[in-house]
Amino acid sequence: MSLGTGDRAGILGRVREALREKAPLKHPAERSAGGEPTTAHFREWLPPVGPSIDEKYALFVKLSEQLRSELLPCPDIAHAAATVSALAQQLSWKTLALHRGSLLDQIAPLLPPELALIYVDAGYDKDALEACDAGITECDLLVAQTGSVCVTSTSAGGRVLSVLPPHHFVLARRSQLVTDLSEAYSTLATRYRENYPSMISFITGPSRTGDIERILVLGAHGPKRLTILLLS
Amino acid sequence: MTALADPPSQQFQVDANRTSSDSPRRKAVRHALSNYQAARDRTGATFTDWKSARAAAATIKHEAVNHLDQYLEEFEKKFTARGGKVFWANDSKQARDYILDLAEEKGVRSIVKSKAMTGEEIHLNEALLEKGYGVVESDLGEYIQQLKGEAPYHFVFPCMHLRRDEISDLFEKELGTAKTDSPEELTMIARRVLRRAYIEADMGISGGNFIVADTGMISITENEGNARLTVGLPKIHVALIGIEKVVPRLGDLALFLPMLATAGTGQHLTGYNSMYGGPRQPGEIDGPDEFHVVFLDNHRTRLLADPEQRDALHCIRCGACLNVCPIFKNIGGHTYGTTYQGPIGSVITPHFRGLEDWKHLSGASSLCGACTETCPVGIDIHHHLLHNRRNAAAQKPAAGEQFLWKAFTFLMKRPALYRLATKFAPLGSLLHPLIARTMVDPVRSWTDTREFPAAPLHSFRAQFKTHQRAQALASNLGGTQ
Numbered sequence: 001m002s003l004g005t006g007d008r009a010g011i012l013g014r015v016r017e018a019l020r021e022k023a024p025l026k027h028p029a030e031r032s033a034g035g036e037p038t039t040a041h042f043r044e045w046l047p048p049v050g051p052s053i054d055e056k057y058a059l060f061v062k063l064s065e066q067l068r069s070e071l072l073p074c075p076d077i078a079h080a081a082a083t084v085s086a087l088a089q090q091l092s093w094k095t096l097a098l099h100r101g102s103l104l105d106q107i108a109p110l111l112p113p114e115l116a117l118i119y120v121d122a123g124y125d126k127d128a129l130e131a132c133d134a135g136i137t138e139c140d141l142l143v144a145q146t147g148s149v150c151v152t153s154t155s156a157g158g159r160v161l162s163v164l165p166p167h168h169f170v171l172a173r174r175s176q177l178v179t180d181l182s183e184a185y186s187t188l189a190t191r192y193r194e195n196y197p198s199m200i201s202f203i204t205g206p207s208r209t210g211d212i213e214r215i216l217v218l219g220a221h222g223p224k225r226l227t228i229l230l231l232s
Numbered sequence: 233m234t235a236l237a238d239p240p241s242q243q244f245q246v247d248a249n250r251t252s253s254d255s256p257r258r259k260a261v262r263h264a265l266s267n268y269q270a271a272r273d274r275t276g277a278t279f280t281d282w283k284s285a286r287a288a289a290a291t292i293k294h295e296a297v298n299h300l301d302q303y304l305e306e307f308e309k310k311f312t313a314r315g316g317k318v319f320w321a322n323d324s325k326q327a328r329d330y331i332l333d334l335a336e337e338k339g340v341r342s343i344v345k346s347k348a349m350t351g352e353e354i355h356l357n358e359a360l361l362e363k364g365y366g367v368v369e370s371d372l373g374e375y376i377q378q379l380k381g382e383a384p385y386h387f388v389f390p391c392m393h394l395r396r397d398e399i400s401d402l403f404e405k406e407l408g409t410a411k412t413d414s415p416e417e418l419t420m421i422a423r424r425v426l427r428r429a430y431i432e433a434d435m436g437i438s439g440g441n442f443i444v445a446d447t448g449m450i451s452i453t454e455n456e457g458n459a460r461l462t463v464g465l466p467k468i469h470v471a472l473i474g475i476e477k478v479v480p481r482l483g484d485l486a487l488f489l490p491m492l493a494t495a496g497t498g499q500h501l502t503g504y505n506s507m508y509g510g511p512r513q514p515g516e517i518d519g520p521d522e523f524h525v526v527f528l529d530n531h532r533t534r535l536l537a538d539p540e541q542r543d544a545l546h547c548i549r550c551g552a553c554l555n556v557c558p559i560f561k562n563i564g565g566h567t568y569g570t571t572y573q574g575p576i577g578s579v580i581t582p583h584f585r586g587l588e589d590w591k592h593l594s595g596a597s598s599l600c601g602a603c604t605e606t607c608p609v610g611i612d613i614h615h616h617l618l619h620n621r622r623n624a625a626a627q628k629p630a631a632g633e634q635f636l637w638k639a640f641t642f643l644m645k646r647p648a649l650y651r652l653a654t655k656f657a658p659l660g661s662l663l664h665p666l667i668a669r670t671m672v673d674p675v676r677s678w679t680d681t682r683e684f685p686a687a688p689l690h691s692f693r694a695q696f697k698t699h700q701r702a703q704a705l706a707s708n709l710g711g712t713q
Contacts (some may be wrong), residue, residue: 185482
């Protein structure tokens with residue numbers, strides 16, 4: 001490659017030279033089961049999540065509210081479709097962007113015919129995607145401890161669909177709810193093995209900023225609204 | 233700010249004098265930080281055991297930094313296997329040149345940037361603009377600072393010192409928008425401008441919060457979604473990141489992400505925490521065709537070579553030490569004159585840019601230890617400030633100060649001389665006003681802003697003796713009754 005790799009040998013050489021003298025470990029972690037602290041121990045220290053599915057769900061509901069995500073339990077796909085359709089009608093939406101997926105393929109035929117659907121799977125026009133009224137994606141997981149939606153470039157129609165449209169719908173199943181980030185990472189590791197998608201993103205609430213006087217404003221660059229349609 | 237020709241210590245002194253008497257600005261900063269403190273306390277309290285979490289974070293960073301070579305190589309192997317490219321930059325110039333050459337080779341015209349303090353560190357924007365590339369900061373605070381032509385005030389809250397009316401005036405002047413006092417409307421103005429930037433840019437430049445060794449990923453933490461768009465839409469992504477930002481395992485982020493959010497902004501988790509393991513992969517819908525990671529040394533290895541202060545490289549740049557620092561609250565971020573402000577900046581800057589020029593920062597501390605207490609990875613920040621003071625004194629002894637200490641030692645070792653001196657002190661107090669605040673006043677740095685305390689007519693020693701004599705007399709009298 002014409003641009004080279006820089007001074008790899010120089011930097012690694014300096015690092016090795018520097019590390020010849022050991023640095024003391026000033027704050028040794030308490031090692032509950034011996035060895036290095038591992039992800040299994042993080043759970044003992046981080047904010048607690050109850051063990052049962054109901055406790056996990058209750059925490060996810062509470063955090064979603066704090067984060068100003070809209071969490072809408074839906075008994076079935078038809079109900080989810082009706083929810084999207086009602087909003088589309090109320091706000092006079094013309095276009096909805098989405099991707100192919102097992103859940104989305106079920107909801108798409110139930111949406112009102114006057115709502116134009118933009119599929120991103122075969123590529124998309126950036127301006128058209130930016131100008132659409134809302135986007136809807138699937139996700140990998142929901143995280144109870146943090147109120148997050150975990151999307152990847154594989155599960156959620158690439159990198160941008162979940163962040164460019166002004167309103168992001170997530171269509172998820174209640175069974176996708178995991179306890180915490182540790183469980184999320186281990187689930188992803190099992191699911192993708194060595195072949196991770198090029199992006200993993202934990203979305204925690206709608207886009208936000210506090211840059212002006214530390215006052216919370218939603219929709220800084222990404223979606224102003226995040227709606228989670230949760231199928232039971 | 234003062235002219236560039238001033239030595240950093242003089243610029244610091246001048247700016248500190250000015251900013252510490254700017255009450256409205258200090259009030260704005262304190263208000264912003266009180267909101268932060270409340271949020272942080274609330275979120276921190278939800279942890280089952282913050283102290284153990286912190287010890288674990290410190291242990292993991294110790295492991296990472298003390299095996300830095302292995303983890304950087306592991307990252308490189310995994311990352312390049314998925315089509316990423318790694319460039320190893322010794323210094324600012326090498327990093328800048330790589331990005332400039334890349335932009336030229338690929339025919340880049342416009343660039344969108346998400347927050348990267350490493351970009352500030354190497355003066356990347358200036359270099360890109362000079363070569364004629366359009367470059368727009370997309371983080372709201374950074375965008376405001378870019379419009380203002382000012383460096384970030386705080387490495388997490390770039391424009392925390394500005395009031396909404398100042399931002400409104402700035403937008404009116406630079407963008408021609410109508411005045412508003414609503415933070416929401418101001419944010420929407422920036423949103424409109426910046427959305428064009430993402431769509432039109434050929435290159436997106438980001439920083440990175442963590443280098444994940446075992447999966448070959450760069451993790452980026454943000455709230456706004458600007459980094460998601462910066463590394464999602466343009467066809468080339470460059471991540472400029474300091475070599476110390478390693479964590480060994482992807483799973484380690486399950487600890488670091490909540491701790492970074494809690495310490496940084498008082499959130500459970502920031503809006504978007506994203507891990508990028510390469511450019512667009514086969515079968516993926518979008519993403520950049522190329523992903524370049526630029527590893528920046530820029531004297532980090534110099535700090536690494538100091539085992540006593542090596543843990544300063546554990547820093548995850550949450551900014552908590554700035555937020556609790558009484559000095560930062562009074563003198564503000566720009567006074568430091570550094571890329572990294574506050575206590576941690578005062579520790580690392582002398583290693584990055586030379587102790588002689590930056591040793592004065594070690595004095596910008598009350599040694600209260602609030603920084604050390606609040607640090608989520610347990611860096612002994614205020615002790616390192618003391619280490620820097622000691623090293624600076626060893627490197628270049630201050631002759632005047634050494635003489636004073638010798639004179640003091642001489643005096644304190646001779647009780648008779650000491651007693652004589654205390655006898656003459658009231659005379660000194662009497663005569664001092666004649667020269668106070670003039671060039672010959674030996675304590676002028678004190679009397680410039682304060683009254684010098686007067687020496688009492690009778691020293692404690694003299695008073696104690698009188699008291700003892702009186703008691704002895706009283707007991708003698710009592711004994712004769």
